[in-house]
Amino acid sequence: MPGRVVVVGGGICGLATAHRLVREGLPVTLLEASDQLGGLGTFFSSRDQWVERFYHCVMPSDSALLALLGELGLEDRVRWRPTGMGMVVDGVHRPFNSALDLLRFTPLRLTDRVRFGVVSLLLRRLGEGKDLDRMRTEDWLRGLYGDRVWHLLLAPMFGAKFGSAFGDVPALYLWQRLGRESNSSVRGYPEGGYKSVIDALRASIEAGGGEVRTSVPVRRLEATPDSVVVTLGDGETVRARHAVSTVPLPALRGIADEALAARLPDVRLPYQGVVNTLFFLRKPLSGHYWAPVLRSGTDFDGLVEMTPLTGSARYGDRHLVYAMRYTSRESELYREDESVIARRWTDQLLSIHTGLTAEDVDEVRVFKAPFVEPVHPLGYLADKPSVEVPGTPLLLATTAHVYPNVTSWNSSVELAGTVAGLLLRDARRSPNQENTAWSAESAR
Template sequence: MSEPSTNAAPHIGVVGGGMAGLTAALRFAQAGCTVTLWERSEKLGGQAVAFPVAGTFLEHFYHHLFQSDHDIIALCEELGIGDELLWLPSNVGYFADGRIWPLNGALDLLRLGFIPFHDRVRVGMVTAYLQRVRNWRRFETVTADAWLRRALGQRAYDRTLGAQLRAKFGSAYDRVAMVWFWGKIWLRTTSRRSPLDEEKLGYPRGSFNVIIDALAEAARAAGADLRSGEGPAQLRPLPDGGWAAEFPSGDIRCDAVVATVPSPVFKRLVPDLPETYAANLGGLEYEAAVVALLQLNQPLSDTYWLNVADPDLPFTGIIEHTNFMPPADYGGKRFVYLSKYLETDHPYFAMSDGELIDAYVPALQKVNPAFQRDWIERSWVFRERAAQPIIPLHYRERMPDHRTGLPNLYLANTTQIYPEDRGTNYSVRLGNRIARLVLDDLGR
C-alpha cells in the first residue's frame, strides 16, 4: 500500500466516473490534490455515455439539456466547448386513442381531443398554477398522486399527468412527493424566457461524449489519474483517518474518498457505515430503466418526444432522436428510443434483448400503421438499475448528508439532488459542491 501523504497534497480517491465523479476529479486536481478516479465500466461517462454508431456517437439513454441547466452550460464554456452546444426547438406530443396529439403550447393543449374540453382547460390551469409556485416546501408533505388527482379530477388525471407519473415510477407512482412533480414543471418554466416562448433543448454536437471527453481531458491535464475498467472491491478505514481502496493487486491509500456510485453499491463498498446513515441510504429506492434503441431506415413519426398515455403499449416514452437532431448527422438513419421505467423484478428487465424487441415491435404499428419490421436495421437494449430516485414525502429530513459520519468518507450521488430532478446538470453541480466541501474539510 502507498504511504500516508506527508507532503501538502492530499490523495483523494473518487469512485465512479460519471458527470459527478469527473467534475469532482477536475476540481480536486485544479486545487492541487493528487487524484485517482476509478470507473468500473470501460468508458467514462456513467448514465450519459454514448457509443459509436452511424459514423458518430449516440447515448445509451436519450439525453438533452434545458436552457436552465446553468451548471453544465458554465462547465462547457470553461472547457472551451460552449459552441458545441446546439439549441434546437423541442417537439413534444402525446400518444393516446391510437394517434399522436402535438403538445407544444397552450393551443395544442386545448386541442387534446382524447379528454373532454373542460378537462383540457383544467390541465392548463393546474399547469399554469404550478409554474407560478415558488414555495415548493408545501409540496413535501403530499404525494403527487393525491395532489394532482384532486386538482385535475380522476378522468383528466388518469389520462394526462397521472399517466406520466405512472410512466416514470411504475407501481411506486403513489409514493412520489408532489415536490418532484413541481420540480419537473418548474424546470420547463425556467428554461423559457416567457411561457409564450418556443421551448429549445440543448444537445452537444457529436453526443454527450463531447462533454465527457473534454471533462476527462481537462482533469487529466490538471494531473488527475482517471482509470476506467476498474473499481475497488471495498473501502476500508485506516487507523490514521485515511482510507484503503482494496484491489486484487493490493490496497491504494487515500486521505479522503468521494463515492459517486448509487447508494446500494456504496453500502456494499463500505459494509460498516454508521447505522443511522446506512438506514437513510436504504430509505430511498430507485426506479430502473430499460431502453431499446432502434436504427430505422425511415422515420417512425415527426415528433421528438412522445409521452405514451395508452396503457396497452408496452413502453411509456418514444423519443425519436432524429426528430431533434438532423438525420444527416447520422448518415440519414433514424434513431428511436423506446423507454420504460420499471422495477428490477419486472420481466422486461431480465428479458433477452431479442425477446424485448419482439415484445415491442407490434406496438410500433399502433403508433404508425405503415411501420414494418424490416424498417429496423439494428437494435440495442440498455438497462440501468439506479435510473431514477423515488423521492418520498418529507425527503429533506431524510436525505443522506455528503459527510457519511466516518472521517474523510463522502457520498455524492443522485439521491442527494433535491428538490430538482436528477440530470447531468445537477451531477455537475454535485461534483462542484462535493469538491468544495471536501477541500474545506481538509483546510485547503
C-alpha cells in the same frame, strides 16, 4: 502538496468532481468499474458514429452544466433547437404543444381540456408557499386538475416514471421539474455528442495531474477517521486521505466493510431502473422530441425522437428513436433477454405508427441501467442524507443527494461542486495538516 483524493465512479458526477479538484491543485485518482466513463452517458458505435445508450439533452436553465461546458471550452458547441411534444393515447399519436392542440385533444372532455390548460399555466405559482415535500403528488394534482384528468392522463404518466409508488412521490419533484424546464420548448445537444464532454473531462483531469482508470471494479471500501482504503477486484489497494463515492447507496452498501456500513446513512430508497430500446429508422416518426405512450398496448411508455434535436447526419442519415420503460431491476421485464425485448418492442412500435413498416427499421439496440431514479418518500428533505459520512473522510455524491432537484447531468454537476467545495475548504483551512496527513499509495 496535499495527498491524493480517490473518486469512486466515473459518471458525470465523479468526472465533474475530479475536474474541480485538479483545477484547484489537488491530485486525484478516479476509478471506474466499466470500460467506459460516463455512467448513463456511455455510448456505442453505429456506422462509425458514437451514440448515447440513453437519451440526454441540455436545458437552457442548466446553469451548472453550461458553466462546466464553458470551462471545457464546449459551451459554444451546444446547438439549440426548438422541440415539440406529442402524446400517444389509445394508439393514436397527437401533437401536444399549443392551445389549439389541447382543444383538439379528444381523450379529455372539453371542460377538462380548458381546466388542464389553465392549471398548467399556473402550476408553478400554485405551488409557491406550500409544503410540497410533504404533499402527495396525487393529492396535489387531483385537487387541481380533477379526478378525470388524473386517472386518464397524469396517473399513467407518473406510474410510468415511478412504478406503483407514483401517487406517493412528493409533489415537490414535479414542481422542481417544472422549474428546470420552465415551459421551454428549446433544448440543446453538444456537437460531437456527450462523448465529447466525457472526453474533455478526462483530458482536463489528466492534464491537471489526475489519474483516470477504467475497468477497475471496487471490491471493498474501508474508512477510518484518517484514511480510506479501496480494494480493487484484483486485490490492489489504494489508500488515500479522502475519498468521494458516487456509487448508488444500495451498491455502496455491498462493497463497504462492516464498520463503514454501520456509518452509512440509514436511507434505503427504492430505485427505478430503465429498459431502453434504440430504433434507427429510415424515416422519421412524428417529429416530436418527447411523447408519453398511454394505454396503447406497448411495454414502453415513452418515446424520445432525437433527430429533431440532433439532425439525422450523425446517425448515418437515419432517425434515432428511444423507447423506454422505467422499472425495478428485479422486474421480469428487466431480467428479460435483450433480443426478445427488441423483437417485441419493434412490433409494438409498428402497431402504433401505421406509416412505419418493418423495412423502415434499420437497427435495434437494447440497453439497461439498474439505478436511474430514486423514488423519494414524503418528507425526504428532512431525512436526506448528508454528503459527509460521520467519523470518516468519505463523502457521498449520489442521486439520493440531489433532491429536490431533478436527477439530471445538471444536478449531478451541482452536487459535484458541493462535494469538491467541502474538500477544498478542508485543504485550505489546515494546509500544514493536510500536507503531512494526506498520503496515497498503491500496492498489490
